[in-house]
Amino acid sequence: xxxxxxxxxxxxxxxxxxxxxxxxxxxxxxxxxxxxxxxxxxxxxxxxxxxxxxxxxxxxxxxxxxxxxxxxxxxxxxxxxxxxxxxxxxxxxxxxxxxxxxxxxxxxxxxxxxxxxxxxxxxxxxxxxxxxxxxxxxxxxxxxxxxxxxxxxxxxxxxxxxxxxxxxxxxxxxxxxxxxxxxxxxxxxxxxxxxxxxxxxxxxxx
Amino acid sequence: xxxxxxxxxxxxxxxxxxxxxxxxxxxxxxxxxxxxxxxxxxxxxxxxxxxxxxxxxxxxxxxxxxxxxxxxxxxxxxxxxxxxxxxxxxxxxxxxxxxxxxxxxxxxxxxxxxxxxxxxxxxxxxxxxxxxxxxxxxxxxxxxxxxxxxxxxxxxxxxxxxxxxxxxxxxxxxxxxxxxxxxxxxxxxxxxxxxxxxxxxxxxxxxxxxxx
Numbered sequence: 001x002x003x004x005x006x007x008x009x010x011x012x013x014x015x016x017x018x019x020x021x022x023x024x025x026x027x028x029x030x031x032x033x034x035x036x037x038x039x040x041x042x043x044x045x046x047x048x049x050x051x052x053x054x055x056x057x058x059x060x061x062x063x064x065x066x067x068x069x070x071x072x073x074x075x076x077x078x079x080x081x082x083x084x085x086x087x088x089x090x091x092x093x094x095x096x097x098x099x100x101x102x103x104x105x106x107x108x109x110x111x112x113x114x115x116x117x118x119x120x121x122x123x124x125x126x127x128x129x130x131x132x133x134x135x136x137x138x139x140x141x142x143x144x145x146x147x148x149x150x151x152x153x154x155x156x157x158x159x160x161x162x163x164x165x166x167x168x169x170x171x172x173x174x175x176x177x178x179x180x181x182x183x184x185x186x187x188x189x190x191x192x193x194x195x196x197x198x199x200x201x202x203x204x205x206x
Numbered sequence: 207x208x209x210x211x212x213x214x215x216x217x218x219x220x221x222x223x224x225x226x227x228x229x230x231x232x233x234x235x236x237x238x239x240x241x242x243x244x245x246x247x248x249x250x251x252x253x254x255x256x257x258x259x260x261x262x263x264x265x266x267x268x269x270x271x272x273x274x275x276x277x278x279x280x281x282x283x284x285x286x287x288x289x290x291x292x293x294x295x296x297x298x299x300x301x302x303x304x305x306x307x308x309x310x311x312x313x314x315x316x317x318x319x320x321x322x323x324x325x326x327x328x329x330x331x332x333x334x335x336x337x338x339x340x341x342x343x344x345x346x347x348x349x350x351x352x353x354x355x356x357x358x359x360x361x362x363x364x365x366x367x368x369x370x371x372x373x374x375x376x377x378x379x380x381x382x383x384x385x386x387x388x389x390x391x392x393x394x395x396x397x398x399x400x401x402x403x404x405x406x407x408x409x410x411x412x413x414x415x416x417x418x
Binding site for chain 1: 256258259260261262272274275276277278280282283284285286288305307309311320321323372373374375407408409410411413415
């Protein structure tokens, strides 16, 4: 009988009192953010994001689509979708994706039949699995459809391109499946004049 | 400093031990059955839950390996559902809210020259599957959706949703929209699957949150 009373008392102290600490536990939860877009162009005269989805901390999902898009002289793309998914109020996971059909960059200098950018972040892990390029062609030459992360190619007179660009941080990952860096040589100095990103996804959990 | 941390951990250890001692053993509990279930998503309980995330499935053939990218044989999606374990008068386990955005990129599924795009307009039910071999949690949920390409709406849909550990490589997802005869489901032995009828994700993650 005495033992039962002691057990009841311990149960009360051990199980009921911790409930009063809940606000501290809530404060310890993570934050998830993510975003994706189909096409992003930044130059001196153009600043455009086409099909863009952004999930802020505490939110669950955003999506956007742009059908067929064109930034004249720079990029065209078909069937552009962006989807971003957060974990809501406990912020432990984030997944975002951007998908495109046929893509044409700089009047045929770079083409692809399809692009998928996918970024996933959970506590302790971030990856770009699910990302892919279909029938990638640069200057008329077929390129490996599965380029290694951060594969760079120079583009004469234009600048350079990075395929499957993966930028990792302590909280997550950003993947840009095609990132063209526009450059100009002025008086012997190479200057960056713009960026074209096609298929971009980012996911972070902190 | 490390000694201080060690000392700080002692009260916690003692507390756990005392709580364990204070809870009487359930002497009538049965041992779990040996072996895994032969079928999945047959038994459910109505309980508070949340499932979030998104991903990619390469279907067909529904394996973990991606199809060749040029094949365009894949689907991408975002989806979440939240339920608080409430049952209506018909016995349906109600969903509090949810969303589904589904894009099927297969050329043969194009409608009016664009990928098939399904958009949930209402998520009505969500129940936790207790028999699916999904280590972190499995949910069967659904509601109504619209085919964005055609405007056809109020179509019933259901999904089978499997969180099978982190970071998502073993997770699964499946969808059915019976009124238009659309399904992306994987069944053993034809397809490798985490829990029938779900198909392995080839990217992304499903995240089960037991409570919210």
